[in-house]
Amino acid sequence: MTDHTELRREILAANKQIPAAGLAQLTWGNVSGVDRDAGLYFIKPSGVSYDDLTAEMLVPVDLETGEVTGGTLRPSVDSESHRAFYLAWPSVGGVTHTHSTHAVAFAQAGRSIPVLGTTHADTFLGPIPVTRDLTPEECADAYELNTSHAIIEAIGDDAAAVANPGALAAHHGPFTWGRTAQASLNHAIICEAVAEMALKTLALNPQASAPAHLLQTHFDRKHGANAYYGNG
Amino acid sequence: MTDHTELRREILAANKQIPAAGLAQLTWGNVSGVDRDAGLYFIKPSGVSYDDLTAEMLVPVDLETGEVTGGTLRPSVDSESHRAFYLAWPSVGGVTHTHSTHAVAFAQAGRSIPVLGTTHADTFLGPIPVTRDLTPEECADAYELNTSHAIIEAIGDDAAAVANPGALAAHHGPFTWGRTAQASLNHAIICEAVAEMALKTLALNPQASAPAHLLQTHFDRKHGANAYYGNG
Amino acid sequence: MTDHTELRREILAANKQIPAAGLAQLTWGNVSGVDRDAGLYFIKPSGVSYDDLTAEMLVPVDLETGEVTGGTLRPSVDSESHRAFYLAWPSVGGVTHTHSTHAVAFAQAGRSIPVLGTTHADTFLGPIPVTRDLTPEECADAYELNTSHAIIEAIGDDAAAVANPGALAAHHGPFTWGRTAQASLNHAIICEAVAEMALKTLALNPQASAPAHLLQTHFDRKHGANAYYGNG
Amino acid sequence: MTDHTELRREILAANKQIPAAGLAQLTWGNVSGVDRDAGLYFIKPSGVSYDDLTAEMLVPVDLETGEVTGGTLRPSVDSESHRAFYLAWPSVGGVTHTHSTHAVAFAQAGRSIPVLGTTHADTFLGPIPVTRDLTPEECADAYELNTSHAIIEAIGDDAAAVANPGALAAHHGPFTWGRTAQASLNHAIICEAVAEMALKTLALNPQASAPAHLLQTHFDRKHGANAYYGNG
Numbered sequence: 002m003t004d005h006t007e008l009r010r011e012i013l014a015a016n017k018q019i020p021a022a023g024l025a026q027l028t029w030g031n032v033s034g035v036d037r038d039a040g041l042y043f044i045k046p047s048g049v050s051y052d053d054l055t056a057e058m059l060v061p062v063d064l065e066t067g068e069v070t071g072g073t074l075r076p077s078v079d080s081e082s083h084r085a086f087y088l089a090w091p092s093v094g095g096v097t098h099t100h101s102t103h104a105v106a107f108a109q110a111g112r113s114i115p116v117l118g119t120t121h122a123d124t125f126l127g128p129i130p131v132t133r134d135l136t137p138e139e140c141a142d143a144y145e146l147n148t149s150h151a152i153i154e155a156i157g158d159d160a161a162a163v164a165n166p167g168a169l170a171a172h173h174g175p176f177t178w179g180r181t182a183q184a185s186l187n188h189a190i191i192c193e194a195v196a197e198m199a200l201k202t203l204a205l206n207p208q209a210s211a212p213a214h215l216l217q218t219h220f221d222r223k224h225g226a227n228a229y230y231g232n233g
Numbered sequence: 234m235t236d237h238t239e240l241r242r243e244i245l246a247a248n249k250q251i252p253a254a255g256l257a258q259l260t261w262g263n264v265s266g267v268d269r270d271a272g273l274y275f276i277k278p279s280g281v282s283y284d285d286l287t288a289e290m291l292v293p294v295d296l297e298t299g300e301v302t303g304g305t306l307r308p309s310v311d312s313e314s315h316r317a318f319y320l321a322w323p324s325v326g327g328v329t330h331t332h333s334t335h336a337v338a339f340a341q342a343g344r345s346i347p348v349l350g351t352t353h354a355d356t357f358l359g360p361i362p363v364t365r366d367l368t369p370e371e372c373a374d375a376y377e378l379n380t381s382h383a384i385i386e387a388i389g390d391d392a393a394a395v396a397n398p399g400a401l402a403a404h405h406g407p408f409t410w411g412r413t414a415q416a417s418l419n420h421a422i423i424c425e426a427v428a429e430m431a432l433k434t435l436a437l438n439p440q441a442s443a444p445a446h447l448l449q450t451h452f453d454r455k456h457g458a459n460a461y462y463g464n465g
Numbered sequence: 466m467t468d469h470t471e472l473r474r475e476i477l478a479a480n481k482q483i484p485a486a487g488l489a490q491l492t493w494g495n496v497s498g499v500d501r502d503a504g505l506y507f508i509k510p511s512g513v514s515y516d517d518l519t520a521e522m523l524v525p526v527d528l529e530t531g532e533v534t535g536g537t538l539r540p541s542v543d544s545e546s547h548r549a550f551y552l553a554w555p556s557v558g559g560v561t562h563t564h565s566t567h568a569v570a571f572a573q574a575g576r577s578i579p580v581l582g583t584t585h586a587d588t589f590l591g592p593i594p595v596t597r598d599l600t601p602e603e604c605a606d607a608y609e610l611n612t613s614h615a616i617i618e619a620i621g622d623d624a625a626a627v628a629n630p631g632a633l634a635a636h637h638g639p640f641t642w643g644r645t646a647q648a649s650l651n652h653a654i655i656c657e658a659v660a661e662m663a664l665k666t667l668a669l670n671p672q673a674s675a676p677a678h679l680l681q682t683h684f685d686r687k688h689g690a691n692a693y694y695g696n697g
Numbered sequence: 698m699t700d701h702t703e704l705r706r707e708i709l710a711a712n713k714q715i716p717a718a719g720l721a722q723l724t725w726g727n728v729s730g731v732d733r734d735a736g737l738y739f740i741k742p743s744g745v746s747y748d749d750l751t752a753e754m755l756v757p758v759d760l761e762t763g764e765v766t767g768g769t770l771r772p773s774v775d776s777e778s779h780r781a782f783y784l785a786w787p788s789v790g791g792v793t794h795t796h797s798t799h800a801v802a803f804a805q806a807g808r809s810i811p812v813l814g815t816t817h818a819d820t821f822l823g824p825i826p827v828t829r830d831l832t833p834e835e836c837a838d839a840y841e842l843n844t845s846h847a848i849i850e851a852i853g854d855d856a857a858a859v860a861n862p863g864a865l866a867a868h869h870g871p872f873t874w875g876r877t878a879q880a881s882l883n884h885a886i887i888c889e890a891v892a893e894m895a896l897k898t899l900a901l902n903p904q905a906s907a908p909a910h911l912l913q914t915h916f917d918r919k920h921g922a923n924a925y926y927g928n929g
Contacts, residue, residue, distance in 0.1 A: 026254075026426050027419060029352070078454065100352050105430045109350040110438035118805040118868040120725070120796050140450040172350040172443040187723060194722050198801045200433060201896060206806035211868040218836040222774065258486075258658050259651060261584070310686065332584050337662045341581040342670035372682040404582040404675035432665060490890050491883060493816070542918065564816050569894045573813040574902035604914040636814040636907040664897060 005043065008034055008182075009056040012043050012095070015186040019099060020051045022190050030099035030189075031077040034182035035087050037094075040064045044083055046074035064088070078145065085149030086178055090162040095182030097189040100174045103196035107131065108169040114195060117202050117209050121195040122216035123223055126164040129192060130155040132171045152176055164224070167192045237275065240266055240414075241288040244275050244327070247418040251331060252283045254422050262331035262421075263309040266414035267319050269326075272296045276315055278306035296320070310377065317381030318410050322394040327414030329421040335428035336407035339363065343403060346427060349434050349441050353427040354448035355455055358396040361424060362387040364403045384408055396456070399424045469507065472498055472646075473520040476507050476559070479650040483563060484515045486654050494563035494653075495541040498646035499551050501558075504528045508547055510538035528552070542609065549613030550642050554626040559646030561653040567660035568639035571595065575635060578659060581666050581673050585659040586680035587687055590628040593656060594619040596635045616640055628688070631656045701739065704730055704878075705752040708739050708791070711882040715795060716747045718886050726795035726885075727773040730878035731783050733790075736760045740779055742770035760784070774841065781845030782874050786858040791878030793885040796870045799892035803827065804865035810891060813898050813905050817891040818912035819919055822860040825888060826851040828867045848872055860920070863888045 012034040019030040028051070033044035043059040060076040062069055067084050069076060077083075083096040107114050107129075114129040116122055121129075132151035139147035152168045166188045167177035175196075177188035202209050222228060247264040251257050260283070265276035275291040292308040294301055299316050301308060309315075315328040339346050339361075346361040348354055353361075364383035371379035384400040398420045399409035407428075409420035434441050454460060476498040483494040492515070497508035507523040524540040526533055531548050533540060541547075547560040571578050571593075578593040580586055585593075596615035603611035616632040630652045631641035639660075641652035666673050686692060708730040715726040724747070729740035739755040756772040758765055763780050765772060773779075779792040803810050803825075810825040812818055817825075828847035835843035848864040862884045863873035871892075873884035898905050918924060 026422055100426075102426070102429055103433060105350060105352060106433035106437055109430060109434040109443065110441050112437055118801060118870070120801060120870065134444050135447060137446040140446050144450055144454075172447055174350070174352065190722055194796075194798070197798055198805060200437060201799060201802035202805040204436065204900065205802055205808055205896060209806050211805065212830050214833040214836045215831060215868055218840055222840075258654055332658075334658070334662055335665060337582060337584060338665035338669055341662060341666040341675065342673050344669055366676050367679060369678040372678050376682055376686075404679055406582070406584065432669060436668065490886055564890075566890070566893055567897060569814060569816060570897035570901055573894060573898040573907065574905050576901055598908050599911060601910040604910045608914055608918075636911055638814070638816065664901060668900065 005036060005039075005041075005061075006056070008036055009043055009059050012045075012059055012182045013054060013056045015095070015097070015182040016045050016054055017051050018186055019097075019189075022186075022193075024099040024101040024189055024193060026100070030097070030101075031079055031083075032095065032097045032182050032186055033077075033080075033083045034095045035064065035093070037064070037087075037091075041070060042083060042087055044076045044080050046072075047077050049074070081143070081145035082149045082176065085146050085153065086162075086176070089149075089153045090159045090178070092159050092163050092180065093178045093185075094180045095185035096176065096178045097182075097185040098174070098176050099189050099193070101189065101193035101196070103200055104129075104169060104175040104193050105173075106200060107196050108174050109172055111171060113169070114192070114199050115209075116211060116216055117195075117199050118211050119215065119219040120191075120198060122211075122219040124188065124191050125167065125195070126220050126224075129165070129167050129169060129175075129195070131169040134171050148173065149176070164220075237268060237271075237273075237293075238288070240268055241275055241291050244277075244291055244414045245286060245288045247327070247329070247414040248277050248286055249283050250418050251329075251421075254418075254425075256331040256333040256421055256425060258332070262329070262333075263311055263315075264327065264329045264414050264418055265309075265312075265315045266327045267296065267325070269296070269319075269323075273302060274315060274319055276308045276312050278304075279309050281306070313375070313377035314381045314408065317378050317385065318394075318408070321381075321385045322391045322410070324391050324395050324412065325410045325417075326412045327417035328408065328410045329414075329417040330406070330408050331421050331425070332406045333421065333425035333428070335432055336361075336401060336425050337405075338432060339428050340401040340406050341404055345401070346424070346431050347441075348443060348448055349427075349431050350443050351447065351451040352423075352430060354443075354451040356420065356423050357399065357427070358452050358456075361397070361399050361401060361407075361427070363401040366403050380405065381408070396452075469500060469503075469505075469525075470520070472500055473507055473523050476509075476523055476646045477518060477520045479559070479561070479646040480509050480518055481515050482650055483561075483653075486650075486657075488563040488565040488653055488657060490564070494561070494565075495543055495547075496559065496561045496646050496650055497541075497544075497547045498559040499528065499557070501528070501551075501555075505534060506547060506551055508540045508544050510536075511541050513538070545607070545609035546613045546640065549610050549617065550626075550640070553613075553617045554623045554642070556623050556627050556644065557642045557649075558644045559649035560640065560642045561646075561649040562638070562640050563653050563657070564638045565653065565657035565660070567664055568593075568633060568657050569637075570664060571660050572633035572638050573636055577633070578656070578663050579673075580675060580680055581659075581663050582675050583679065583683040584655075584662060586675075586683040588652065588655050589631065589659070590684050590688075593629070593631050593633060593639075593659070595633040598635050612637065613640070628684075701732060701735075701737075701757075702752070704732055705739055705755050708741075708755055708878045709750060709752045711791070711793070711878040712741050712750055713747050714882050715793075715885075718882075718889075720795040720797040720885055720889060722796070726793070726797075727775055727779075728791065728793045728878050728882055729773075729776075729779045730791045731760065731789070733760070733783075733787075737766060738779065738783055740772045740776050742768075743773050745770070777839070777841035778845045778872065781842050781849065782858075782872070785845075785849045786855045786874070788855050788859050788876065789874045789881075790876045791881035792872065792874045793878075793881040794870070794872050795885050795889070797885065797889035797892070799896055800825075800865060800871040800889050801869075802896060803892055804870050805868055807867060809865070810888070810895050811905075812907060812912055813891075813895050814907050815911065815915040816887075816894060818907075818915040820884065820887050821863065821891070822916050822920075825861070825863050825865060825871075825891070827865040830867050844869065845872070860916075 031045035727741035
């Protein structure tokens with residue numbers, strides 16, 4: 002058993018980057034991180050501003066039951082969405098949800114973010130997919146869980162989630178994940194950046210597309226068997 | 234009778250968030266808050282920069298007559314527009330007016346901001362409506378009051394104003410309101426954010442729309458009879 | 466005779482607002498102010514960054530001859546453009562030139578900025594006009610002076626310059642003016658803001674237009690015979 | 698032989714301007730500078746944040762072999778792209794690569810940035826060209842070197858590189874160069890600014906173009922035989 006000081010510190014830092022990176026207004030975004038040995042994840046509390054947020058305020062949640070295991074604050078309303086990703090994909094150590102402008106625009110348009118260049122392919126192997134619409138039944142009961150289930154349906158298994166660390170909930174917004182809380186936050190930054198680039202690319206050329214061999218080269222130099230490019 | 238220190242402090246803080254949130258250039262925006270027991274509202278003075286503004290400078294105005302009841306500064310030119318909302322809707326405790334870029338673009342285009350996703354539906358039950366044009370007569374006499382009357386005409390009664398806390402004055406810009414001055418300012422931030430998202434969504438998909446049951450789910454989890462989602 | 470300390474201080478402050486207001490990259494913008502009694506105007510020196518700029522560095526230029534009358538720095542390459550406005554319009558006390566993004570976009574598109582709402586009409590009575598193209602002869606000799614002459618041709622006399630304090634040099638960018646250096650800078654901020662709003666309005670509604678009586682009401686409440694609205 | 702303190706300081710400062718000027722997210726950008734007498738260039742190390750970067754961390758690379766000649770850090774993955782420019786063009790003293798949003802949009806759209814006005818013509822004599830696509834063979838082996846070779850193919854000789862100090866790698870992003878590291882960074886700022894202006898100009902007028910004599914006048918007053926305009 003640990004006191005989770007370091008994990009809480011990392012998750013706090015990632016949450017505070019949400020407004021600094023311009024990914025959300027008010028309190029529209031949250032980051033969590035998991036300790037799989039302890040069977041817990043820690044998530045931003047609901048309704049607390051990023052300025053006021055401290056490491057102690059992060060809410061511990063049981064990975065199996067979704068129950069809060071400590072503290073007095075309620076977890077983000079999106080807590081169950083985060084939990085679904087941890088349960089589906091063993092490689093995931095952190096999850097980020099935001100309402101960043103351009104990613105939301107694609108989500109609201111019902112369009113996946115296409116792979117139009119190397120900025121995208123450096124991190125996401127394929128398009129950042131938009132989910133199908135939820136049914137009235139899925140909205141009426143366990144809505145947050147069902148939001149993630151539609152994403153998992155669109156992404157696939159753990160290996161696919163590693164190669165494509167983000168998706169758009171239809172008419173809602175982006176969810177991203179990674180090996181750590183910070184990685185999931187970085188993927189949220191990248192998702193928004195490539196969404197803005199894609200929207201502007203499509204304004205200049207509605208039929209834009211990129212050669213598959215160029216995209217594969219970029220993905221592989223960071224993530225392939227012979228990767229020679231770290232994180233910069 | 235009170236000295237209104239706390240109310241003035243809250244209204245001051247909300248006014249200072251106008252430039253911080255990028256909602257207006259120069260002095261193009263103002264927030265007021267009301268004390269219904271005292272029959273007064275306090276509003277930003279005209280022509281004072283947000284940097285120079287202090288709580289003491291806020292101008293007290295009589296809710297019934299529209300007359301200034303203290304101090305030496307003139308109220309914002311929009312004072313009568315604010316007053317009309319307080320008189321029409323008992324639930325309203327604060328009003329914000331800005332010239333934020335994307336909300337103005339919809340107002341100038343003569344288009345309501347459509348509900349294209351959950352960011353919008355979390356706060357506004359329906360489209361953020363644009364008013365009809367004012368007549369030459371309405372412009373010539375009591376113009377500021379008539380601006381609000383056209384908004385009240387588009388929104389409806391007090392319950393409607395609670396469910397739809399904002400509107401666009403045609404060819405002018407957004408007015409928002411809420412239970413407090415800070416709530417009205419938050420609604421101005423949200424109005425601008427969803428306007429930008431909507432403009433960019435429509436660029437990607439001119440026929441975009443969102444399923445009604447998803448929107449209702451989001452509105453209800455914050456505002457419905459069984460609301461389980463506070464303000465974050 | 467005066468030492469021009471106050472005038473230099475005001476012109477310095479206005480120049481420093483160019484980067485703060487996001488109106489230009491690098492050193493792409495300059496503000497000047499005039500002392501008509503002394504027959505001098507003071508302008509930003511060429512190639513000096515806004516951070517390094519001091520009041521002493523501002524370059525005094527003779528209003529009649531265009532010759533530098535003091536100091537060791539060269540005036541902005543646009544100095545002759547500023548001088549032409551002072552000579553044409555007695556009411557003008559300050560001039561600002563920037564390369565702000567959206568105003569440049571209209572200038573490059575060869576389109577005037579149309580009056581689409583009250584934000585525009587509060588300050589500019591009519592469209593912000595784009596000039597005709599300069600001839601090869603006008604480019605080859607006294608280019609900077611001819612740039613302003615095309616603007617003066619588009620605007621008209623002193624009264625027209627007061628009512629319409631800005632214009633776009635075709636394929637170049639905005640010039641604005643006002644009774645003081647600070648006023649000319651404020652008009653540059655407003656010109657860029659209404660250009661951005663207009664571009665986004667036209668994306669939503671290519672046929673957008675605003676009722677003339679609404680626009681006149683707004684202009685008159687700030688500038689008309691019965692003006693009741695100062696500068697806020 | 699020198700200790701390169703001054704050169705490292707300049708390259709450090711230019712790298713730190715990448716995030717300050719909004720040209721890249723995370724670590725998506727790098728600046729290098731060359732000492733041709735020493736046969737070395739210094740480049741940002743891979744994966745180091747701009748905040749953490751110090752002059753000592755800059756990686757010295759042999760101009761002929763591409764081998765690192767000191768320190769323990771790996772050079773940017775783009776190091777070979779920088780080297781190719783130094784070898785091709787003797788006048789180049791610094792190189793900058795970024796993923797700035799609007800320049801990337803043109804690169805992804807497969808479109809050169811057209812010369813639509815004087816902001817562009819002040820620095821770039823012609824369009825900022827986009828390269829042809831790389832072949833699968835060019836992607837599979839010496840990809841970074843081949844990226845620059847395609848750019849050199851599009852630009853031409855040393856004189857052409859001085860007159861046109863930037864290009865877009867297709868589906869990738871901008872590379873710019875100049876007589877110094879700082880000059881190359883300034884050209885990256887200008888490339889992004891004119892890309893944004895061009896994108897918005899084309900939205901207002903898809904057939905926009907500027908008279909050749911106006912563009913030549915602007916280029917010549919900074920760069921021609923009778924240049925009278927320095928760098929401001």
